[in-house]
Amino acid sequence: MNNLHRFLPTTRREFLSWGGRGIGLLAFSQFAPSFLVESTLAATPSPEKDRSILVLVQLAGGNDGLNTVIPYEDADYYRLRPTIGIKKEDAIRLDDTLGLHPSLAALHTLMQDGRAGIIQNVGYPNPNHSHFRSSEIWETGSDSEKFLPTGWIGRFLDNDCTGTPGTAGTGGDPVAVHVTNELPQSFFADKPHATFGLRSGGGRGNRENLAFLEKLVKDDDHEANANASFLRATMMDALVTEQRVQKVIGGYRPESAYPGNNFAQSLRNVAALIASGMSTRVYFVSLGGFDTHSNQVNNHSNLLRTLSEGLAAFQQDLVSKKLDSQVLTMTFSEFGRRPNENESRGTDHGTAAPLFVMGSGIKGPLHGTAPSLKLEKNRDLSFSTDFRQVYATVLDKWFACPTTQVLGKTYEPLPFI
């Protein structure tokens, strides 16, 4: 792949060196992405590399919290879940009442090392049971009754908080990267930001297509009109980022063994981008399939293993590369599931659930309180920690960003950082 003809420099340094080799800057700037030209003209230094990074891991479909963190001493748990409940002897003991699902062994090791924690029973008032709507609430950070057009990460970027990179592609790096097919609603913003979408899992093997698209973008022999030129220039900007990202990912040597599944490979690619020194602040990765309405035991077990082993490989990689102090990882899911199992040995849409945080120096392992299970059939859990308290903690303690501007009001932070 490396012998493919390259059409454009992919870094500022390379660009400058091309200029130095006598390729006229002005002649070139017609095609060159604006950020390269501008930063060359201004000769501005690249932004500092030391910065805090957040990796969001979405567990799409609604993760079953009660089979993730198991209240193994609670008779109500086994009353509500006679067939799918995790047996006391199978749970990995966290304390005298709570244990982890056996698939979460790798995460448990991280907790013992002080590198991961659990925030229990996280939700919001007046919970909504629709995937679409509840995801929207989590991603926009809105109240259940309110509709917000922007996401919480988008507003973080809009607010240009301390340490937030500039909006106009400082150094050409995207400010936020998602490894999902769709742009996450969390990233929706009022101002335009350079965001970038990386294909889930692989991302490799597309370089040839990308080079081909780039070739077509450059081939403007046919009669050009103003809109076509505008589209070409905008697309060129995006392609240069993509090409650089592909190069980084293709040449990455991880320091830990990532499992072969898409999720772990996505995390590997995130690690590659972090290790390359890109000034990106937020990454968004998604693991789907948590909508376990029927025969959930094996499915859920596999999903949790994928999650746990992927996260552990990622953290191990960051630690070996001495990047772990820069990166905080956090999971979320649109809702937990109904406390009682249904007739199909699965669980229906519920409300609150635990989420994981991971990084060096995470305090814990347990935060907040476990939910009460003194419930009749088809009743839901009552949350005890608002998800926006978690966001507030991340914004305030991790990003040093005034939280009220992003969340609309003040939420009490949690002591996990």
Next chain:
Amino acid sequence: MKLDLSPQAAWQPLPTSQWNEDAARHLLRRVGWAAQPPEVDRVLKDGLAASLERLFPAKANLLPKPPLIARLEEDTPAYAQKIRTAETREQKQVLQREQRERQQQAMQNLVINWLQFSSRPENAATEKWTLFLSDIYVVSQEKVNNIAWVFQHHDLLRQHGLGPAPALTKLVSRSPAMIRFLDLQDSRKNAPNENFARELFELFVLGEGNYSEQDIKEAARAFTGYRLRKDEFYFDAKQHDDTAKTVFTKTGAFTGDDIINRAYELPAAGCFVPHEIVKFYLSEDMLSPDYLAPLGDWWRDTGYDLRKLALRFFSSQMFFHPAFRGNFIKRPSQFYLGLVQDLNLNVAPYPRHSLNTLRLMGEETFRPPNVRGWVGGRLWINSGTLNARRQLVETIFNPVNEETLNADEQRALVAARAEGIGTFTVEDDRLETMLQSMSTDQITARFLDYFLPVKISESYRSDVRDFLTRDTATEDKRIARLRATAVVVLQSPEYQLC
């Protein structure tokens, strides 16, 4: 390209000698979503005038009321009653929440049904026209907060959108969605609200600069008493100011309808909708008033007949002028529906791959950014929206991974398939058929000449041909190659244009 037409010649019909395949494609892409080969053949066979008569029929096909909208209309009074009589605050909140959720679901149902309906070639031109009118007579679900009314509003535009404009404007002034959107129901005899009167002059009939603040104040008094009762327009005579008003230099005890008639008496009304058509269908760069004036005068003399205007505009030398070929940026809904048509697909039956995709591309259906609607043009394009467009193409060329769908989505998929709607992505067998029945040159021509609206250069063509024929040792590789070529061509800057 210089616009070398005289204002007199501009609106004359395209000479028959210039009615050819390129012109036919231009017509279909601009009045609808795409230029599908059978449609191109058909309009060429029928001729331009007859084709326009068919594409813009006196009576447009109506989008059937989506089932969840019908359910919402039916249940809402009972819900309202229950909410009113709820015993505790908690019960009330639960009911309100349910009601909001039903609105949301009905909205998704509406958008998906609308996309499916619009993607049919026979509805493309009238649905785009309805979209055009909804960009003039703007309402937003954001404020209206009643998706059944938003549906009714668009239904009204569909039913009366090819009749006389004054009649349409009068109906719009009684549309529940509009009454709520522009605060007419809060306009009282002693406290007239100027919102509707202002937008009537500025955005529906005349355009900025053709009225005074005093005209608005006086006109607002004529629209007092417009109310809603049981989801329908109702005129409350007690709240209506029936005293004399002076609007556009004439004085009388005008009603709302009188004011609308007065506005259409002004010469500016003739040029307003033509100006909007140019902006929506032809070019971001506005035509000089010298061009618009003769069309405006003529349109006024037709009694502001919208159908006649459409027929004249879309058959004119101006519309077909080379200066306007292949240089208009597709709005997100056209990019989406154009792909669906170009690839003979069905609209995916769940929000993630329809509603959400449109939103990511910058067009949130039924939620325009403000009273002016969408600005459009280059504002549709930035690195994020362009990325969303490219992603949509990728999605369409990869099989639906049903394991990653949630249960709601899987149900929607099953239901759609039961109705015979099942082609949401380009599957291998279709690519295989293409490979077996067409030569490399034919495939290249299909991609470049059917999909792209601009004449492409020989070097571009040979780039595509080379890419298509590289590494084709096995059947699988040939299919993968074909898929990659199609994806890249549809992601190219040229395909964003029409």
